[in-house]
Amino acid sequence: MGVQARTGMKKVLSALLSISALGFVLAGCNDKESADSSSDIPFNKEGLPLVNEPITLNVLTVRWGNMGDSFTQNTWLQELEKNTNVKINWQVMSSNDWGEQKSVMLASGKLPDVIIGNLAFGDSDIINNLSFFRPLDEYIDAYMPNLKAAMEETPVMRKISTFPDGKIYSLPARLPSRPKSAQQPVINKAWLDKLNLKAPTNLEELYTVLKAFKERDPNGNGKPDEIPMSNTGDIEMGLLSSFGITNLRNNNMMIKNGKPVYFPTSEEYKEGLKWAHKLYAEGLIDPESFTQDGTMLSAKRQNPDAPLIGFTYQWTPDAVFGKWSDQYETIAPIAGPDGKRYQEGDPDGLSFRRNEVLITTFNKYPEVTARWIDQFYTGEASIQNFWGAIGTSIAKNDDGTYSLMAPPAGTSADAWYWDKSLRDFGPKYVSPAFEKKIKLDPTTGDGLKLKLDNLGKDDVTQPFPEVMYTVEEYQVFPTLTVDINSYIASTRAQWVTKGGIDENWDAYVKKLNDMGLQKLIKIYENAYQRYMNVK
Incomplete structure (x- = not known):
């Protein structure tokens, strides 16, 4: 068989496998022709249950890797089925092969009733297939008082959800207890202490510290193996933040003096790269930064014999350094040439997501579905779909506050929350007022990040917003x-x-x-x- 024939056969087999994998999804999809108009089934416009006679919705969600469907055992979700009379046929897909399966699904012309989670369909998927998704503006006004109130209280919820034609096709989320700061500067505190140095506050002090890390054997093994800074495929872009450059959306856009700016042609970018060259020329930036992959960098960060990396930008200091994690601490943003500090993040908080729920035009019960989704948009519902159900992962205290329960021995908190809930995905709204009722452990996970956020949240720059394109x-x-x-x-x-x-x-x-x-x-x-x- 020739190369072209073999390639063609591989494509056919691949498509057939994808169709087979999607068989159970498509089998549960409704016929669009019968679903374009609203259903005549009786439903309750207020209170519970939503319908007196049970109905079933086919709900698709995409999870990272092999996370599976354990989240469907969440007690809140199960109680929701009982209380609403809306049964859910969960169709859980893996992100590993979703790309090809998504193409097959869109080409098939059949979708489930509801899509949950922004891993499933992005902006371009929706905009290029608008006939598959219902405009939701009228449903929000008529059947979703919780979401409507959330959008009035927090206007960014409506802004990020409005498509170029002025309509809303997908629904947003505001996650609980999210910080304003993204990656923050992290330094090896043990090295600072050994060399009798203080954490740097500006570029001059950072240069002095990095040079000392390289030349004065802070890990104490007698070898010149210290690497002041290292990254994969590029310089540590956090270095440019001291020059006022932040890139939260990874599109080279930022907001300066209230106007959008394309920073790779700016003077600040030019000066930042000059500074980075100075560091590189003196061996303060790993020469392999532009060529190594994540595995190589991880091996350096977790080198078994001695810590090797001095300075970086991370979510939390315990994230990547293995057994050396307790040597690292987060510090305040490094002030730039103008004397100001700039921290990448969002003054509104890193809480907002869009494309978290779609009601398809195959759905025969759009009004009931809208009311079902609206049940998710309360504070108590949202935290149970982010960390796990009350009584399982969350304790509701007598004073009206909420605390996270300890995960089982040998299980990380983050993995446990993903196992017990929709976590980052799906509809949620935790208002700033409700957030005050959530009590987190400041030594680990989400609570630690909120504590570290205090170092930089007042210096967070205004990012280019989550815009949409035609x-x-x-x-x-x-x-x-x-x-x-x-x-x-x-x-x-x-x-x-x-x-x-x-x-x-x-x-x-x-x-x-x-x-x-x-x-x-x-x-x-x-x-x-x-x-x-x-x-």
């Missing part, structure tokens, strides 16, 4: 971003490792413009304006 914009968007981002990454690597940014800057900007940068920036600006116009 069908026409998506048609040109990928081509522009792939080529432009690749060129920016390659020039960044060259300038950090070899220098020459001043001599080559004008040619670099010209080439970006020749590649269509202004067209890309216009797309970002138009999307930003649409977002800001949502009331």
Whole structure:
């Protein structure tokens, strides 16, 4: 069999396997023709149950890797079935092979009644297949008082959910007890103490500390093996935050003085790369930063004989250093040349998600489904779908507060919460007022991050918002971003490792413009304006 024939056969077999894997999902999908109009079944517009006679909804969700469906045993979810008379046929897919299965499902023209979790369908999936998803604005007004109140209290909930045509097709979430700060600076405190140094507060002090880490054997093994900083595939982008550059959405956009800015052509970016080159030239940045993968970096961070890494940016200091974790501490943001501190994150909190629920046009019971989803949008429902049910993972205290229970011995708290709940996925709304009732352990997990957040939350920069793009914009968007981002990454690597940014800057900007940068920036600006116009 020739190469083309074998390749063709592989594609056919792959598609057949995907169709087979989706068989149980598609078998539970409703026929669209019978579902385009609202159902005539009696339902209760207020109170419980939602319907007097039980109905079944086919609900698909995608989970990370091999997490499985243990979350369906969540007591709150089971009680919801009893109280509402809405039975759920959960269809749980793995993210490992969802990409191909999603394509087969969309091509088949049949979807389940409800999609939960933003791993399933992203913005472009929805915008390019709008006929499969119901506009939900009228359902929110008529049948979802909890969500409607949440959107009024927290307008960003409506902003991130409004598509370019002005309608809402997918529903948002506000997760509980999320920080404002994203990655924060983390340093080896044991090394500082041994060298009688203080945690750096500005770039000059950071340079002095990194140089001491390299030259003065802080791990005490007599070898010059200390690596002041290391990263995978790039420099540690947190270094640029001291120059006011943050990139929360990973799209090279930020907000400066209330206006969107494309930072790779800014003076701040240029000065930040000059600073990074100075560090690299003096051996303070790992020379393998641009070539190593995550496995290589992890081996350095968890080197069994002695700690090797001095400084990095992490979610929490205990995240990546294995047995050396207790040597590391989070510090306040490093002040930049202008004397100001900048912390990547979001002043509104890293709480918001979109595309967490979709009601498809195959759903025969959209009104009942809307009321069913609205049950998730209370504080108590939301925390039980983030950490686990009350009595299982959460203790409800006599004073009206809520505490997290300890996981079983040998189980990490985070893994336990994912096992017992929808966790990051699905509809939720925890208001700032309700959040005050949640008591977290400040020494670990979510509670530790909130404690560390106090170091930088007042310095958090305003990120470019979670905007949406039109069908026409998506048609040109990928081509522009792939080529432009690749060129920016390659020039960044060259300038950090070899220098020459001043001599080559004008040619670099010209080439970006020749590649269509202004067209890309216009797309970002138009999307930003649409977002800001949502009331």
